[in-house]
Amino acid sequence: MLRRRRGRLSDKPGTFDPEDRSRVKYTKVGVWDLYEEIPRELEHVPGASRVEQILEIKQNLPYLWRMMKDIASIRSCWFLLCGYAFVHLLLSLLPAINLWYSGQMLTIVQIAVDTRTVDKQLLLRIAAGRIVTMTLQRFLRLCSSRAQIPLERRLKQHFTQHIFRARARLDLPTFDDPAVQRQLAGATPPGGRTVAALTLRMIMDLMSACVYVVSQLGVLVSVLSEQPDGPLLSVLMLGAAFLQHMHTMGQLTIARVWAATTKNEDYLRMQGYKRIVNDSEHRKELLAGNLAGYLISQFVAAAKRLGDDEGDFRELNSTRLMSGKFHLISFLKGPLSELPQILFTLRAAQRPASIPVSLASLQLIQSTANSFTWELYKIYEQTTGIAEQLADVRKLYDIAEIPNRIPDGTEPFPEDAQKIRAGIELEFRNVSFRYPGADNYALHNVSFRLVAGQLCVIVGSNGSGKSTILKLIVRLYDPEEGQILLDGRDIRTLKLHDLRQATSVLFQDYTHFPLSIRDNIALGDPEHASDNSRIERAAALGGASEFIARLPDGLDTYLERPVQDHYGDIPAGTHTLFGRKVDYGALRAAGGMSSTANMGLSGGQMQRLAVARTFMRSVVADEPKVGLLLFDEPSASLDPTAEHDLFVRLRELRGNKTMLFSSHRFGNLTRHADMILYMSDAVIVESGTHEQLLARDGEYARIWKLQAQAFL
Template sequence: MARRRRAALSDKPGTFDPEDRSRVKHTKVGVWDLYEEIPRELEHVPGASRIEQILEIKQNSPYLWRMMKDIASIRSCWFLLCTYALVHFILSLLPAVNLWFSGQMLTIVQTAVETRTVDRQLLLRIAAGRIGTMTLQRFLRLCSSRAQVPLERRLKQHFTQHIFRARARLDLPTFDDPAVQRQLGGATPPGGRTVAAQTLRMSTDLMSACVYVTSQLGVLVNVLREQEDGPLLAALMLGAAFLEHVHNLGQLTTARVWAATTKNDDYLRMQGYKRIVNDPEHRKELIAGNLAEYLISQFVAATRRLGDDDGDFRELNTERVMRGRFHLISFLKGPLGQLPQIIFTLRAAQRPASIPVSLASLQLIQSTANNFTWELYKIYERTASIAEQLADIRKLYNIAEIPNKITDGTAPFPEDTQKIRAGIELEFRNVSFRYPGADIYALQNISFKLLAGQLCVIVGSNGSGKSTILKLIIRLYDPEEGQILLDGKDIRAFKLQDLRQAISVLFQDYTHFPLSIRDNIALGDPEHASDNARIERAAELGGASEFIGRLPDGLDTYLERPVQDYYGDIPAGTHSLFGRKVDYGALRAAGGMSSTANLGLSGGQMQRLAVARTFMRSVVSDEPKVGLLLFDEPSASLDPTAEHDLFVRLRELRNNKTMLFSSHRFGNLTRHADIILYMNDSVIVESGTHEQLLAHGGEYARIWKLQAQAFL
């Protein structure tokens, strides 16, 4: 059984520097460069990798105990877990019972050779016992499978909820951090099986192997004690089988921290050529540009230059390791494996009458030795994988403890919920901000103030910083410098839950969830997600009611199906199944990401749904929840008529709420603004009312005239 191999990044403090030759071993593997970490504290210790695994097991053991307590808290798992463990315990004992029966058969053969008589009753009991053991084994395996499936399903349900909670609580900069994404991925193993289920299987297998070895050893000693040369033959066969497994141990073991890369231009180009030829997205350019012959010639030439160095890393590394297997054990295991046959032959020559007993003993010992050493090998393998498994358990629990980069405040907001009806006062004081990993400022020294109930429009070209202002208000990010104040208090002092409850925002890159249209709108105000009247009213105010009514399922239409349909070799000419487009293939998923396009909805219609979700929270409510409305390019995908209707509804329905728009269009909205902020290159260039900025004759006035001329 092959050991589970997996490259993993170190969770220890510090960095992995491939150029540090004192800490990292470099090996050339074809076109690849392999770098393996040498643990500093174990650098000169023989068997250091094994010691490191033991230290990791000790360090991560508390997480295993934590998982066991979590599993124990799932009441519905107790009976299944006990049944599963008991069944595997009995199954691991049955081979020893069979071995005992085989020993009894040897006794019968020996008696028959010596006395020419057979104890028929004993023979019948042994035969019945072996048949009963085999029947019991089959029954227990059936019980194991019956218990395992629901047990793993319930474990998956429990720990899927854990992962869901851990992911849902992360703020935007924390979630976008590549290190956090790597950590989240490490806590979710591929293949759909959870860490808990994998740990259960590993623990059960290890327990079974230990019980098997212990019981087999006890019975084997008892059976061979009376057989001449039995202990010697057993020792030789066990030794030969053990050397065979040792020969295979550790050959493909890679350092826990390692990295492999290639800088070979020919190999990189070859992989690029393959992508061009294989990917459908490049097919048009390939054909239109007559690139086929050129790519073929370049690919063949690169292949010839690379020669035997060409290949995938794992393939080449496996070949390298296999070449290194020729050592002392290779010489010893062959002769040692032949010694039992030689001893048996010599014994048969000396005592021909003992041949039946000796032959039966030899076969029994050989079979038992192979099984016995295989289980020992499995125990060794399990102890090697325990370190990995415990590390996976640690990752599973650590993701629930990832600290968010946006710190929560302690003050409630607003202190007086009735005052929110009059809007929220907003002020920026010398705010500067750069996105994580960026060198260029998205905002530089921004200062402005909105009084409660005012309407503000931020205008400017794309990339000027308009959307960033809205993101900082909702605290998706925090500024590097300066302060943002709401009602005169620093925004960072407020509880995030309260702050975001009091602000409604529609971003330019708005999101549609893989749910029905009804649920998409309802998520604007989850507390009233079951209020159909509110949902329908929000759809009407967002201008979406008309086209929703034309959809086959109306509000229950899914924008993107979260569950895929599957089908096989359906008859030619079948263009749709379950109301969705068919994509022909041996086994293809229907629905999926193309669902929205399949509905035939335009960008403007999709934007109206996003506006309806915003209205669900901020307008269609009898309670004073929202005091600040933020809209980022809300009419970008709307035609002029729809844009005019939207702005009219917004002005009529906002009551006294403070409202802030960002837009690159200068139109009907700016005429009604209490204050306009014109931005360019991350700074506020001009501010004032529409009339004041036109009179000033600056950039705002120039661009206003340019846009106005387009309609003359």
Template sequence: MRRFRQKANKRTKRKGTFDPEHPTNIKHTRLGVWDLYDEVAPELASVPGSSSLEKYMEMANNLPYVWRMLKDIVTIPSCLPLLVSYLILEFAVALVPAVSLWYSSQMLIIVQTAVDKRTVDTRLLSQVALGRFGCAVVTRLVLFVKFRIMTPLNTRIKLFYSQHVFRANVRLDVPTFDDGAVQRQLEETSPQNSRSSIAWDTVVLAARISSTFLRLFSEVTVLVTVLHEQRDGLLMAALCFAQSAAAWMSVRKTMHPGGVWAATTKNDDYIKMQGLKQLVTAPEHRKEIVAGGLWEYCVSLYHSCLEKLGDSAAMDFYDALHHFRTSDRLSISSFLHEPLKEAPHILFTLRAVQYPASIPVSITSLHLVMNTTQTFIYGLFSLLDETRSVADQLSRIRNIYEVGNIPNKIADGKEPYPENQQTLTMGMAIEFRNVSFKYPGSEGYALHNVSFKIERGQLCVIVGSNGSGKSTILKLIARLYDPCEGEILIDDRDIRTLKLADLRRATSVLFQDYTHFPLSIKDNIGLGDPDNANDEDMIMRAATLGGAKEFIDKLPEGFNTYLERPVRDYYSGLPEGTKTLFGRPVDYSSVRTFGNISSSGSIGLSGGQMQRIALSRTFMRSLASESKVGLLLFDEPSASLDPTAEHDLFERLRQLRGNKTMIFSSHRFGNLTRHADLILYMNDSVVVEEGTHDGLIKKNGEYARIWMLQAQAFLP
């Protein structure tokens, strides 16, 4: 059943869709509270063997990527000699069982000599014993050396492809990265085992299939050579083979076949029961349960669900499927299994009756054949199972290379910007002409028919309620997205025609939904300008302007503090009184796996302090690139700041601004709007009013009304 769980999570590469409600293509099976839907009509269904043909065609299409992988691997420093050594050792181990089998077959000669001449060939017996012992020693030594080679080989291949996957991830723009299909494609570049890599898994799979085939072929060759002179030897081998094959087929029937399938449960009681389990085990719900006195009600409700469900309550989907497939049902393999199991013994009995003198040889032969056949069958069907996974593995290799070519949805422009670098010191002009935009997957407009113009060097403040479209304007200016309708002009040039790298180099932006990188505070600030990320003086100055230096200096590790460590600490069971370890808090609420506890490694900074670090990163870009940046974008820069900190921030921003164009979005009306050259008041995705503060107050429209509402909060 574990085997099925692993295979069930693999995605098919077939095109098209899967519809559980399809009237002809779907087989529905009821498994207790579960409903299983299997696809029974694959593509090319009218062609005999079409599913296999489709898989082989897919494998053929993926072979060029495998060849590319091999060429890449041999170019990795020191990998070629390691790879050749690994393959030689793999094939050497594959031949040892055949050699061991040959030594074992000599026992037939020893026994036959003992029967015929009443004497034991001690010389041959010693050779057999030494040969078997030598095979065991050689196998152990070869395996030891092979595993010593595998570790550095796997490590170097893993590091090589980690760079490839890292680059494929980091180059994607926002709408491309947010695409669900792209996310699935990126997920498939990660190996199932974190200690390995897809490329290394493919090498191991190919080597294992080849060595298994070599082992089986050599064993069969030795066995046929030994038994063809034995009376009924080949017949006995055939019967043992049939018996083992029937046993394997019986086991095979308990496994779910491959293909496309889906399962769900619509049983309200089962769903409610699982919800109750999560309710009482999740730490975030504990306060509500205790404060509300809910425990008795939860127990009663859970007991009611159990009574209604009966035995089905104990079965998850995989348990129900396993029970269904292992229930007693008649089949050809179940009929044949037991008779075939006895067939070799019946043949041995008949030979013993007919040729009593050959009983010792027959016993030895039976023992040899049965052991060899069982090993052979296990190896053969393991080989068949592995070859079924070849197509999936080759598809994953293809995906590794294809993710590096995923086209970004935001097309790069061709024109350099600016034509004269010195013009950035005077700011950038921004114009929206009838711009409309919808976020991917959304039906409603985030912006609808918006038009305005911000001249070079102006301070523009966009105000309005949450969700009015303020942040969207800034994201479109930064070209995180492109508008659905209309056009955006930068210095009277269509923004789509400008090189993205140039545009973003000329822009410094802080978004409302800012993030902190899983790096040190120093790196978080320094990455505001990668060219100067190691300039500590610049980082200190940016932190001072962002209002963050004072509290950073008080942290135990100062600027080297990690906001959240990307690597967790793991402990064995610790006394409950242990609150910190390695200077970090111990999180006893974590799920304990294999007896270990993990710490969060995060520090307790307030929202305002976290925002100041993000502001410092923006200041870093402005300071380090004063001649490169012509546009400063701030999305709710004071949302988490107290009034004093907000006032200090705006003073520093006005001093820093110089002649650059600066755009703020805010839902607060204060000193910032008084100094604005242009105010855009937004509501429900459109610009309702625009002008200066004094002009909008005189207009006595929506801006003036909201201004008075906020001002009244500070009036006696």
């Protein structure tokens, strides 16, 4: 069956501007506005688009060869691939064998008409041959499915690892680039199948179609060449069938580049009303506000105003394409399909004795014409499919070559591993930075210096640039101007792995991985991920041990299960399965039920887990690996008691490590800081110790007094 093309963004260069009336055709489709690109002059040349596709295929063939070599290198895949191809080849030949047996049946009918006798032995051989052919066909289809399943599983396993490696190596600016995200999406088709499996299946289908057509054509010519009017009947029926396929597919063809939108307020409101009624997140407001009656009346009124114009775009556009247009093919295919019947009737009138043979020939051609012409049309149409599929193969390999925006350094760090015990010196020299796509500076001409072992606290309002300083230190981004130095060395010259190994950072927008609590903490120091005593100590230092002990599975509790449970028709009174809450909303959304894994932890508890992961990396390890500790709002979700306990532990456990905090709350840390940086609007406004800044009576002192009044 012809492959249904996936919805995809075009890779062609240039832009598509719906307002360019010289290049874009506008059509009103119900409530929708359809904009279709007018083909360029070259595309009016017959076959020009096919030439472009063939050239594209030729350009991407080296990637197909590379993929086939990769498949051959997978354990046991070569044997499965050869078996799979051999079975497909036999399956594509069997229809021709069946056609040959049908031709032999014509011979028997001809002999019966001429001699009034039947060759019983030949009839038995033909019957036996057809039975064997049909049995073999079923057996080969079973073999094909048996080979296809393990083959595709091994392909998926191999190329999933390839994609995982390609994604994992990307730095933050590169990964966030929309063009890169689009490239990654192109290498990962929806539906769980891999580009390799889809490509292999398409190649096999095309090869089978070619073998089918050649073998069928050879047998058909041989069988009908001696039959009265056989060649003429064949031409007429094949032509009618081919016109039918051309007409059907032509009706569904739309412009290669197009876009559709709607600005109709009634339609937009109707879709919004549906979301309010369907989504469980709005149910409380709907009921508490007595909104049901209002929404029903508004929905019905909007539907009446829209009438037949209301509807999904693809449904309305499909109706538009299928009706009301003149198609020359639609007028030709009807008369042409009747010509074989007329020819048969004339033959029967002229030679009544030949009716059985002519009737058998007619039935044979009719049974062959549709399948034969469909395979021909599939070969023609799959030129586009193969071009698209090979482009996806190219993307599959191109993602492994995407260059990172943050270049790796070449120098190891630190030069002396023992010096890291005394902390790391940090200096910013006239650093300026803007996030990609932003006009305003996140940091502007920022300079400061921390001596090894010092405690620095950066304070200021949200958006002042505090978090950006921490991100630049670990080179999630590089500054536009200025230098950042560790122990006097520009961080851009240091190996990224070494730099990040010597640094521990907890971001304000910390993440929890879709793994168990044990794994979440252990990832702070992957080298000791199996050391339970280290994990338990890190949990205790982070203040998480108490609530972890109350969880049903303790450290093995999943905060977010990466795989959902699935189940079908269960009683409505069932609220939990496998210890997890049943999500009945998923039944409406996806036609099946799944479980959620929300353990109901508070923001403070989640933050303690993040702190525990940081302690696993920076404090628990026997051999010091980290000399610089970075904390971005580590107490934002903690209550005052938990915040005080956290900062006490941090001061006691940090040893001689250099420590840098960002916070918008003053108090627990600022009094003990060796240096305080007060930031506002991307610049450092004031710097000094707590006492120095209070004595200066500037912005820091003003904010300090405002916060202190809350506790008086």
